[in-house]
Amino acid sequence: MNAFLFTPKPFYGSMQIKKGIIERISPSRFPKRIDRLVLPGFISTHIHTIQTHARNTAENLELLDWLKKKIWPFEASLTKKTAYASSFTGMRECLEFGITTILDMATTRHTHSVFEAARDSGIRAFIGKALMDQGPKSLIEKDPLSEVFDLLADWHGFDNKRLQVTLSPRFALSCSEKLLREAGRLSNELKLIQHSHISENLKECEWIEEHFGFSNVELLNEVGSLNDLSVLAHSVHVSKKDIALLKKNGCSISHCPVSNLKLASGIADIKRLSALNLSLGVDGAACNNLLDPFFEMRMAHLLSRSLHGLKGVSAENIFKMATVGGARALHSEKQFGTLQVGKEADYLVVNVPERVYFNPKFPYESLLHSIVASNIESVFVKGRRVFTC
Ligand SMILES: [Zn+2]
Incomplete structure (x- = not known):
């Protein structure tokens, strides 16, 4: 699944999880419109x-x-x-x-x-x-x-x-x-x-x-x-x-x-x-x-x-x-807190509503000021799905 990934340097790509750990993060071609985000929990x-x-x-x-x-x-x-x-x-x-x-x-x-x-x-x-x-x-x-x-x-x-x-x-x-x-x-x-x-x-x-x-x-x-x-x-x-x-x-x-x-x-x-x-x-x-x-x-x-x-x-x-x-x-930054290979997969998938243009030039501003919690599609802790809307 491709999405705009909030890794330490955000980019468009995909993320693979294996046994609760982020195994791979790779870039994909930018789409015309960003309709999905993946954020660290x-x-x-x-x-x-x-x-x-x-x-x-x-x-x-x-x-x-x-x-x-x-x-x-x-x-x-x-x-x-x-x-x-x-x-x-x-x-x-x-x-x-x-x-x-x-x-x-x-x-x-x-x-x-x-x-x-x-x-x-x-x-x-x-x-x-x-x-x-x-x-x-x-x-x-x-x-x-x-x-x-x-x-x-x-x-x-x-x-x-x-x-x-x-x-x-x-x-x-x-x-x-x-x-x-x-x-x-x-x-x-x-x-x-x-x-x-x-x-x-x-x-x-x-x-x-x-x-x-x-x-x-x-x-x-x-x-x-x-x-x-x-x-x-x-x-x-x-x-x-x-x-x-x-x-x-x-x-x-x-x-x-x-x-x-x-x-x-x-x-x-x-x-x-x-x-x-x-x-x-x-x-x-x-x-x-x-x-x-x-x-x-x-x-x-x-x-x-x-x-x-x-x-x-x-x-x-x-x-x-x-x-x-x-x-x-919490002295746990090696374990979780960012989307990086080797870390535990605590993350959420967010749908960008049709009416919102998510601007990759201003990802943090776009996130803070035009996305709300009800846009969340699913949430994972240690790679386990813990919430689906
Ligand atoms: Zn208190």
Whole structure:
């Protein structure tokens, strides 16, 4: 099958897959009109699939009220069965919209159910139990890390590394310094991805400054929790000093433009953060409220343009954030994230609608601004078909 291939240097051609691996990519003659695209699967480096069934229930609230009034009570009400169902719905939605890999933060209980949902949905997933030893009584635990060892034994590396366990300290407000320090230590020792939220909302940042005399990033740096396995969502309110500390520690950022706008958190200026490895996150259905990477990319591009005009982050770089940047954040760029021979075949086939002229001279702009998730024909993870429209 010939298509316009979004390889690192896009061109028109065909791609052969053998046993889940990209075996060959070869060029073909350009047709008069491009009617089909093949893209690497999108990677969402920040999501809470367990919150999917809370969609459209937590509206018009800022982060801390949103958590306290709606999300934490929702999470506390989940059972094994409903946790599975909510996560499974979110994962199927991701696949339908072209996301083949997720970095998923669960809640403090039922993480096994989230892994079961990932096993059954076919998605590639890095999943962490939310670590909380401060905050609402209905969720916090005395020793949140103890269960992580069971999760590692049961799930880490499942299906030839399709599923992996991460450490997910929820955010500085819900973790003691001891817990943050321990999570950092375990991450270094066991080489596990650390997934957390950082400097999302101004009130959250002010609370941390007041109580610790440090910024959010300085606090995490101080307790030794930051490392090159850290993937930090949001980073809306960060200083120059914060950015330098994130750079020094080799942290990756998950930019979540739609969630940041919807929870009235603000705009993360990704041009300012461009010294760091940047990736993209759709966040949860309770704050987005769609898990759509096409919309996320378009928003990221337009927001950067609104801040910097034509000098904002380019469409090509936004696309890279949503693909190879995510793979880099997950230390998996040798395994997936681009269409290249030898990599695992996580990809999607997209039909270009009749009414759209897809311009190969501007492939990234054409993709971001004239293609939508409903144009997807089929989605593959490790060469297995996981969605067909
Ligand atoms: Zn989040």
